[in-house]
Amino acid sequence: MSSAPPVFISAADVERLLPRASLLLPGLEAALSNFSAGPAGGVEQPLRAVLRVRPYRGFLGVMPAYSAADDALSTKLVTFYEPRGDSAAPSHQATVLLFDPRCGALRAVLDGAVITAKRTAAVSAIATKLLMPRPAAVLCILGAGVQARSHYEAFTELFDFTEVRLWNRTEQRALQLASSVGGAVRVCGTVRDAVCGADVIVTVTMATAPILFGEWVKPGAHINGKLLTETAPGLLMENMRPLVAGDAVQSVGASRPDWRELDDALMKSSVLVVDSREAALAESGDVILSGAEIFAELGELLKGTKPAQPEKTTVFKSLGMAVEDTVAAKFVYDAWSAGN
Numbered sequence: 001m002s003s004a005p006p007v008f009i010s011a012a013d014v015e016r017l018l019p020r021a022s023l024l025l026p027g028l029e030a031a032l033s034n035f036s037a038g039p040a041g042g043v044e045q046p047l048r049a050v051l052r053v054r055p056y057r058g059f060l061g062v063m064p065a066y067s068a069a070d071d072a073l074s075t076k077l078v079t080f081y082e083p084r085g086d087s088a089a090p091s092h093q094a095t096v097l098l099f100d101p102r103c104g105a106l107r108a109v110l111d112g113a114v115i116t117a118k119r120t121a122a123v124s125a126i127a128t129k130l131l132m133p134r135p136a137a138v139l140c141i142l143g144a145g146v147q148a149r150s151h152y153e154a155f156t157e158l159f160d161f162t163e164v165r166l167w168n169r170t171e172q173r174a175l176q177l178a179s180s181v182g183g184a185v186r187v188c189g190t191v192r193d194a195v196c197g198a199d200v201i202v203t204v205t206m207a208t209a210p211i212l213f214g215e216w217v218k219p220g221a222h223i224n225g226k227l228l229t230e231t232a233p234g235l236l237m238e239n240m241r242p243l244v245a246g247d248a249v250q251s252v253g254a255s256r257p258d259w260r261e262l263d264d265a266l267m268k269s270s271v272l273v274v275d276s277r278e279a280a281l282a283e284s285g286d287v288i289l290s291g292a293e294i295f296a297e298l299g300e301l302l303k304g305t306k307p308a309q310p311e312k313t314t315v316f317k318s319l320g321m322a323v324e325d326t327v328a329a330k331f332v333y334d335a336w337s338a339g340n
Protein backbone atom coordinates (compact mmCIF):
# COMPACT_ATOMS: atom_id res chain seq x y z
CA MET A 1 0.00 0.00 0.00
CA SER A 2 1.45 3.32 -1.01
CA SER A 3 1.82 6.23 1.35
CA ALA A 4 0.98 8.78 -1.32
CA PRO A 5 -0.18 12.08 0.13
CA PRO A 6 -3.93 12.70 0.09
CA VAL A 7 -5.40 14.51 -2.89
CA PHE A 8 -7.49 17.65 -2.49
CA ILE A 9 -10.66 17.76 -4.57
CA SER A 10 -12.06 21.28 -4.77
CA ALA A 11 -15.69 22.34 -5.03
CA ALA A 12 -15.22 23.01 -8.74
CA ASP A 13 -13.80 19.54 -9.28
CA VAL A 14 -16.56 17.91 -7.23
CA GLU A 15 -19.09 19.75 -9.41
CA ARG A 16 -17.31 18.57 -12.57
CA LEU A 17 -17.06 14.95 -11.40
CA LEU A 18 -20.56 14.86 -9.94
CA PRO A 19 -22.58 17.01 -12.34
CA ARG A 20 -25.98 15.55 -11.42
CA ALA A 21 -27.41 14.34 -8.10
CA SER A 22 -29.10 11.50 -9.98
CA LEU A 23 -25.72 9.83 -10.48
CA LEU A 24 -25.80 8.99 -6.79
CA LEU A 25 -29.17 7.26 -6.79
CA PRO A 26 -28.05 3.60 -7.10
CA GLY A 27 -25.32 3.96 -4.48
CA LEU A 28 -27.55 5.86 -2.07
CA GLU A 29 -30.48 3.47 -2.42
CA ALA A 30 -28.17 0.57 -1.60
CA ALA A 31 -26.61 2.42 1.35
CA LEU A 32 -29.99 3.43 2.80
CA SER A 33 -31.21 -0.16 2.56
CA ASN A 34 -28.03 -1.47 4.10
CA PHE A 35 -28.22 1.06 6.91
CA SER A 36 -31.76 -0.03 7.78
CA ALA A 37 -30.76 -3.71 7.67
CA GLY A 38 -28.84 -3.26 10.94
CA PRO A 39 -25.45 -4.93 11.51
CA ALA A 40 -26.02 -7.34 8.61
CA GLY A 41 -26.11 -4.37 6.24
CA GLY A 42 -22.49 -3.52 6.97
CA VAL A 43 -23.01 0.20 7.62
CA GLU A 44 -21.22 1.53 10.68
CA GLN A 45 -22.58 4.95 11.52
CA PRO A 46 -22.77 6.38 15.02
CA LEU A 47 -25.09 9.25 15.81
CA ARG A 48 -23.21 12.36 14.71
CA ALA A 49 -21.54 14.49 17.34
CA VAL A 50 -22.81 18.07 17.18
CA LEU A 51 -20.78 20.69 18.98
CA ARG A 52 -22.41 24.03 19.74
CA VAL A 53 -20.42 27.21 19.00
CA ARG A 54 -22.61 29.18 21.34
CA PRO A 55 -21.42 32.79 20.96
CA TYR A 56 -21.96 32.65 17.20
CA ARG A 57 -25.13 30.52 17.10
CA GLY A 58 -23.23 27.91 15.16
CA PHE A 59 -22.74 24.14 15.19
CA LEU A 60 -20.00 21.74 14.14
CA GLY A 61 -21.13 18.26 13.15
CA VAL A 62 -18.77 15.28 12.94
CA MET A 63 -20.15 12.53 10.73
CA PRO A 64 -18.14 9.30 10.34
CA ALA A 65 -19.29 6.20 8.49
CA TYR A 66 -18.01 2.96 7.01
CA SER A 67 -19.92 1.10 4.32
CA ALA A 68 -18.82 -2.50 3.79
CA ALA A 69 -20.70 -2.77 0.49
CA ASP A 70 -18.76 0.22 -0.87
CA ASP A 71 -15.65 -0.62 1.17
CA ALA A 72 -15.50 3.10 1.89
CA LEU A 73 -14.59 4.96 5.06
CA SER A 74 -15.10 8.68 5.54
CA THR A 75 -15.95 11.41 7.93
CA LYS A 76 -17.58 14.71 7.13
CA LEU A 77 -17.01 17.83 9.15
CA VAL A 78 -19.87 20.24 8.65
CA THR A 79 -20.49 23.61 10.20
CA PHE A 80 -23.91 25.21 10.12
CA TYR A 81 -24.65 28.65 11.46
CA GLU A 82 -27.96 30.37 12.05
CA PRO A 83 -28.44 33.28 9.65
CA ARG A 84 -26.71 36.49 10.70
CA GLY A 85 -27.01 39.65 8.69
CA ASP A 86 -23.36 40.54 9.26
CA SER A 87 -21.87 37.36 7.73
CA ALA A 88 -21.31 36.75 4.03
CA ALA A 89 -20.20 33.15 4.67
CA PRO A 90 -22.47 30.32 3.51
CA SER A 91 -24.63 29.02 6.35
CA HIS A 92 -23.30 25.48 5.76
CA GLN A 93 -19.66 24.59 5.04
CA ALA A 94 -18.27 21.10 4.88
CA THR A 95 -15.22 18.97 4.21
CA VAL A 96 -15.16 15.21 3.67
CA LEU A 97 -12.12 13.12 4.56
CA LEU A 98 -11.94 9.81 2.66
CA PHE A 99 -9.71 7.08 4.05
CA ASP A 100 -8.36 3.82 2.71
CA PRO A 101 -10.36 1.39 4.86
CA ARG A 102 -7.68 -1.28 4.52
CA CYS A 103 -5.00 0.63 6.37
CA GLY A 104 -6.57 3.86 7.60
CA ALA A 105 -4.48 6.12 5.35
CA LEU A 106 -6.09 9.41 4.34
CA ARG A 107 -6.69 9.29 0.58
CA ALA A 108 -8.60 12.47 -0.16
CA VAL A 109 -9.85 15.72 1.27
CA LEU A 110 -12.96 16.77 -0.62
CA ASP A 111 -14.94 19.95 -0.53
CA GLY A 112 -18.17 18.91 1.15
CA ALA A 113 -20.57 21.66 0.15
CA VAL A 114 -21.46 20.31 -3.29
CA ILE A 115 -21.56 16.76 -1.92
CA THR A 116 -23.96 17.85 0.82
CA ALA A 117 -26.20 19.71 -1.61
CA LYS A 118 -26.40 16.87 -4.13
CA ARG A 119 -26.60 13.84 -1.87
CA THR A 120 -29.35 15.49 0.19
CA ALA A 121 -31.41 16.24 -2.91
CA ALA A 122 -30.80 12.72 -4.20
CA VAL A 123 -32.07 11.19 -0.94
CA SER A 124 -35.16 13.44 -1.04
CA ALA A 125 -35.74 12.27 -4.61
CA ILE A 126 -35.53 8.64 -3.52
CA ALA A 127 -38.14 9.30 -0.83
CA THR A 128 -40.31 11.24 -3.26
CA LYS A 129 -40.23 8.46 -5.83
CA LEU A 130 -41.67 6.10 -3.20
CA LEU A 131 -44.05 8.47 -1.41
CA MET A 132 -45.49 10.90 -3.94
CA PRO A 133 -49.06 10.51 -5.18
CA ARG A 134 -49.61 9.25 -8.70
CA PRO A 135 -49.95 11.37 -10.74
CA ALA A 136 -47.98 14.23 -9.17
CA ALA A 137 -48.18 17.49 -11.08
CA VAL A 138 -47.22 20.31 -8.75
CA LEU A 139 -43.89 20.65 -6.94
CA CYS A 140 -43.57 23.31 -4.25
CA ILE A 141 -40.24 24.33 -2.73
CA LEU A 142 -40.17 26.41 0.46
CA GLY A 143 -36.77 28.12 0.76
CA ALA A 144 -34.40 29.56 -1.82
CA GLY A 145 -30.92 28.68 -0.62
CA VAL A 146 -28.36 26.04 -1.59
CA GLN A 147 -30.65 23.10 -0.91
CA ALA A 148 -33.56 24.71 -2.72
CA ARG A 149 -31.43 24.92 -5.86
CA SER A 150 -30.11 21.36 -5.62
CA HIS A 151 -33.61 20.02 -4.97
CA TYR A 152 -35.00 22.00 -7.91
CA GLU A 153 -32.29 20.59 -10.18
CA ALA A 154 -32.70 16.98 -9.04
CA PHE A 155 -36.51 17.00 -8.96
CA THR A 156 -36.98 18.60 -12.36
CA GLU A 157 -34.49 16.17 -13.87
CA LEU A 158 -36.10 13.10 -12.30
CA PHE A 159 -39.83 13.86 -12.27
CA ASP A 160 -42.38 15.28 -14.70
CA PHE A 161 -43.94 18.09 -12.72
CA THR A 162 -46.09 20.41 -14.80
CA GLU A 163 -45.73 23.28 -12.34
CA VAL A 164 -43.02 24.35 -9.91
CA ARG A 165 -43.76 26.86 -7.17
CA LEU A 166 -41.31 28.61 -4.91
CA TRP A 167 -41.75 30.54 -1.69
CA ASN A 168 -39.02 32.17 0.35
CA ARG A 169 -39.04 34.35 3.44
CA THR A 170 -37.13 36.97 1.45
CA GLU A 171 -39.06 37.10 -1.80
CA GLN A 172 -36.22 38.75 -3.69
CA ARG A 173 -34.09 35.62 -3.26
CA ALA A 174 -36.90 33.44 -4.55
CA LEU A 175 -37.13 35.67 -7.61
CA GLN A 176 -33.35 35.43 -8.11
CA LEU A 177 -33.40 31.63 -7.86
CA ALA A 178 -36.42 31.39 -10.17
CA SER A 179 -34.80 33.53 -12.83
CA SER A 180 -31.50 31.63 -12.67
CA VAL A 181 -32.72 28.05 -13.03
CA GLY A 182 -33.78 28.19 -16.66
CA GLY A 183 -37.23 26.60 -16.19
CA ALA A 184 -40.67 27.99 -15.42
CA VAL A 185 -41.06 28.68 -11.69
CA ARG A 186 -43.95 30.53 -10.06
CA VAL A 187 -42.82 32.59 -7.08
CA CYS A 188 -45.58 32.77 -4.44
CA GLY A 189 -46.00 35.50 -1.85
CA THR A 190 -47.20 33.22 0.95
CA VAL A 191 -46.62 29.64 2.02
CA ARG A 192 -50.38 29.07 1.85
CA ASP A 193 -50.52 30.08 -1.80
CA ALA A 194 -47.46 28.00 -2.59
CA VAL A 195 -48.68 24.76 -1.01
CA CYS A 196 -52.33 24.98 -2.11
CA GLY A 197 -52.94 21.88 -4.22
CA ALA A 198 -49.26 20.92 -4.41
CA ASP A 199 -48.49 17.22 -4.67
CA VAL A 200 -44.92 17.33 -3.39
CA ILE A 201 -43.64 19.93 -0.93
CA VAL A 202 -39.96 20.33 -0.13
CA THR A 203 -39.09 22.38 2.96
CA VAL A 204 -35.48 23.53 2.80
CA THR A 205 -35.24 26.43 5.21
CA MET A 206 -33.37 27.33 8.36
CA ALA A 207 -36.66 28.03 10.10
CA THR A 208 -36.70 27.30 13.83
CA ALA A 209 -40.50 27.49 14.13
CA PRO A 210 -43.14 25.85 11.90
CA ILE A 211 -43.71 27.32 8.44
CA LEU A 212 -46.03 24.57 7.15
CA PHE A 213 -49.26 23.86 9.01
CA GLY A 214 -51.53 20.86 9.12
CA GLU A 215 -54.58 23.12 9.42
CA TRP A 216 -54.14 23.58 5.69
CA VAL A 217 -55.09 19.94 5.23
CA LYS A 218 -58.66 18.74 5.66
CA PRO A 219 -58.78 17.36 9.22
CA GLY A 220 -58.57 13.62 9.39
CA ALA A 221 -58.35 13.14 5.66
CA HIS A 222 -55.63 11.98 3.39
CA ILE A 223 -55.94 14.49 0.61
CA ASN A 224 -54.13 14.15 -2.64
CA GLY A 225 -54.39 15.34 -6.20
CA LYS A 226 -56.30 12.24 -7.19
CA LEU A 227 -58.95 12.71 -4.54
CA LEU A 228 -59.29 16.36 -5.43
CA THR A 229 -59.99 15.72 -9.08
CA GLU A 230 -62.41 12.95 -8.21
CA THR A 231 -64.35 15.03 -5.71
CA ALA A 232 -67.21 17.30 -6.75
CA PRO A 233 -66.15 20.95 -6.37
CA GLY A 234 -69.08 21.79 -4.09
CA LEU A 235 -68.25 18.95 -1.74
CA LEU A 236 -64.66 20.00 -1.71
CA MET A 237 -65.43 23.56 -0.68
CA GLU A 238 -67.96 22.42 1.89
CA ASN A 239 -65.83 19.81 3.58
CA MET A 240 -62.40 21.25 3.67
CA ARG A 241 -60.50 24.34 4.42
CA PRO A 242 -59.45 26.10 1.26
CA LEU A 243 -55.91 24.79 1.16
CA VAL A 244 -54.55 21.38 0.42
CA ALA A 245 -51.04 20.55 1.44
CA GLY A 246 -49.01 18.24 -0.75
CA ASP A 247 -49.19 14.57 -0.18
CA ALA A 248 -45.48 13.99 0.03
CA VAL A 249 -43.66 16.46 2.25
CA GLN A 250 -39.86 16.36 2.20
CA SER A 251 -38.70 18.17 5.32
CA VAL A 252 -34.97 18.78 4.98
CA GLY A 253 -34.40 21.59 7.48
CA ALA A 254 -34.92 21.83 11.27
CA SER A 255 -32.08 19.53 12.25
CA ARG A 256 -31.93 20.56 15.90
CA PRO A 257 -34.09 19.13 18.69
CA ASP A 258 -35.71 22.53 19.30
CA TRP A 259 -36.12 23.62 15.65
CA ARG A 260 -39.27 23.11 13.61
CA GLU A 261 -40.44 23.39 10.02
CA LEU A 262 -43.73 21.48 10.35
CA ASP A 263 -46.42 21.87 12.99
CA ASP A 264 -47.78 19.15 15.27
CA ALA A 265 -50.97 18.70 13.28
CA LEU A 266 -49.14 17.91 10.06
CA MET A 267 -46.62 15.67 11.80
CA LYS A 268 -49.30 13.69 13.60
CA SER A 269 -51.69 13.31 10.67
CA SER A 270 -49.07 12.05 8.21
CA VAL A 271 -47.28 8.78 7.65
CA LEU A 272 -43.85 9.65 9.01
CA VAL A 273 -40.73 8.27 7.34
CA VAL A 274 -37.23 9.18 8.53
CA ASP A 275 -33.70 8.50 7.33
CA SER A 276 -32.58 7.21 10.73
CA ARG A 277 -34.86 6.50 13.70
CA GLU A 278 -31.99 7.04 16.12
CA ALA A 279 -31.13 10.44 14.64
CA ALA A 280 -34.76 11.56 14.34
CA LEU A 281 -35.39 10.82 18.01
CA ALA A 282 -32.24 12.67 19.05
CA GLU A 283 -32.08 15.59 16.62
CA SER A 284 -35.42 16.41 15.00
CA GLY A 285 -37.57 19.00 16.75
CA ASP A 286 -40.39 18.15 14.36
CA VAL A 287 -40.34 14.52 15.55
CA ILE A 288 -39.43 14.98 19.22
CA LEU A 289 -41.67 17.94 20.05
CA SER A 290 -44.70 16.73 18.09
CA GLY A 291 -44.52 13.24 19.56
CA ALA A 292 -45.42 11.89 16.11
CA GLU A 293 -44.95 8.19 15.64
CA ILE A 294 -42.27 7.10 13.18
CA PHE A 295 -43.68 4.63 10.67
CA ALA A 296 -40.48 3.59 8.93
CA GLU A 297 -36.96 4.40 7.88
CA LEU A 298 -36.52 5.15 4.19
CA GLY A 299 -34.28 2.08 3.94
CA GLU A 300 -37.15 -0.11 5.14
CA LEU A 301 -39.35 1.19 2.32
CA LEU A 302 -36.56 0.49 -0.14
CA LYS A 303 -36.12 -3.04 1.16
CA GLY A 304 -39.88 -3.59 1.06
CA THR A 305 -40.13 -4.55 4.72
CA LYS A 306 -42.55 -1.61 5.23
CA PRO A 307 -45.08 -0.38 2.62
CA ALA A 308 -44.58 3.13 1.18
CA GLN A 309 -48.30 4.16 1.17
CA PRO A 310 -48.14 6.86 -1.53
CA GLU A 311 -51.93 7.20 -1.36
CA LYS A 312 -51.59 8.80 2.09
CA THR A 313 -50.22 12.13 3.22
CA THR A 314 -46.58 11.45 3.98
CA VAL A 315 -43.70 13.30 5.60
CA PHE A 316 -40.10 12.32 4.97
CA LYS A 317 -37.98 13.86 7.71
CA SER A 318 -34.41 14.08 6.45
CA LEU A 319 -31.60 14.88 8.84
CA GLY A 320 -28.71 13.76 6.67
CA MET A 321 -26.63 10.64 7.23
CA ALA A 322 -22.86 10.19 7.17
CA VAL A 323 -23.08 7.15 4.92
CA GLU A 324 -24.65 9.34 2.24
CA ASP A 325 -21.47 11.42 2.26
CA THR A 326 -19.36 8.25 2.18
CA VAL A 327 -21.15 7.06 -0.97
CA ALA A 328 -20.87 10.48 -2.62
CA ALA A 329 -17.21 10.99 -1.67
CA LYS A 330 -16.28 7.56 -3.02
CA PHE A 331 -18.15 8.30 -6.24
CA VAL A 332 -16.23 11.55 -6.68
CA TYR A 333 -12.87 10.02 -5.70
CA ASP A 334 -13.31 7.07 -8.07
CA ALA A 335 -14.18 9.47 -10.90
CA TRP A 336 -11.16 11.59 -10.03
CA SER A 337 -8.89 8.51 -9.92
CA ALA A 338 -10.21 7.28 -13.28
CA GLY A 339 -9.31 10.59 -14.87
CA ASN A 340 -5.94 11.11 -13.22
Ligand SMILES: NC(=O)C1=CN([C@@H]2O[C@H](COP(=O)(O)OP(=O)(O)OC[C@H]3O[C@@H](n4cnc5c(N)ncnc54)[C@H](OP(=O)(O)O)[C@@H]3O)[C@@H](O)[C@H]2O)C=CC1
Pocket residue numbers: 080083090091092116120143144145146147148168169170173204205206207208209211252253254255318319320321
Ligand atom coordinates in the same frame (compact mmCIF):
# COMPACT_ATOMS: atom_id res chain seq x y z
N1 LIG B 1 -31.24 16.82 5.82
C1 LIG B 1 -30.04 17.01 5.32
O1 LIG B 1 -29.36 16.09 4.91
C2 LIG B 1 -29.51 18.40 5.24
C3 LIG B 1 -30.28 19.44 5.69
N2 LIG B 1 -29.85 20.71 5.57
C4 LIG B 1 -30.75 21.74 6.07
O2 LIG B 1 -31.46 22.31 4.96
C5 LIG B 1 -31.83 23.65 5.28
C6 LIG B 1 -31.42 24.57 4.13
O3 LIG B 1 -30.01 24.55 4.01
P1 LIG B 1 -29.29 25.47 2.91
O4 LIG B 1 -30.13 25.58 1.71
O5 LIG B 1 -27.90 24.97 2.77
O6 LIG B 1 -29.26 26.86 3.65
P2 LIG B 1 -29.17 28.33 3.01
O7 LIG B 1 -28.54 29.18 4.05
O8 LIG B 1 -28.55 28.28 1.67
O9 LIG B 1 -30.70 28.75 2.83
C7 LIG B 1 -31.47 28.94 3.97
C8 LIG B 1 -32.89 29.22 3.56
O10 LIG B 1 -33.69 29.22 4.75
C9 LIG B 1 -34.43 30.43 4.78
N3 LIG B 1 -34.66 30.81 6.16
C10 LIG B 1 -33.74 31.14 7.09
N4 LIG B 1 -34.34 31.38 8.26
C11 LIG B 1 -35.65 31.23 8.07
C12 LIG B 1 -36.79 31.34 8.88
N5 LIG B 1 -36.68 31.68 10.18
N6 LIG B 1 -38.01 31.10 8.34
C13 LIG B 1 -38.13 30.76 7.05
N7 LIG B 1 -37.08 30.63 6.21
C14 LIG B 1 -35.86 30.86 6.72
C15 LIG B 1 -33.60 31.42 4.03
O11 LIG B 1 -34.43 32.47 3.62
P3 LIG B 1 -33.88 33.99 3.42
O12 LIG B 1 -33.41 34.06 2.01
O13 LIG B 1 -35.07 34.82 3.72
O14 LIG B 1 -32.77 34.18 4.43
C16 LIG B 1 -33.10 30.55 2.89
O15 LIG B 1 -34.08 30.40 1.91
C17 LIG B 1 -31.14 23.98 6.60
O16 LIG B 1 -32.04 23.80 7.66
C18 LIG B 1 -30.06 22.92 6.67
O17 LIG B 1 -29.59 22.66 7.98
C19 LIG B 1 -28.66 21.02 4.97
C20 LIG B 1 -27.85 20.02 4.54
C21 LIG B 1 -28.20 18.62 4.65
Ligand SMILES: O=C([O-])C1=[NH+]CCC1
Pocket residue numbers: 061078080092116255319320321
Ligand atom coordinates in the same frame (compact mmCIF):
# COMPACT_ATOMS: atom_id res chain seq x y z
O1 LIG C 1 -26.33 16.05 6.90
C1 LIG C 1 -25.82 17.17 6.93
O2 LIG C 1 -24.76 17.46 6.38
C2 LIG C 1 -26.53 18.21 7.68
N1 LIG C 1 -27.70 18.04 8.19
C3 LIG C 1 -28.18 19.20 8.85
C4 LIG C 1 -27.11 20.19 8.73
C5 LIG C 1 -26.04 19.54 7.92
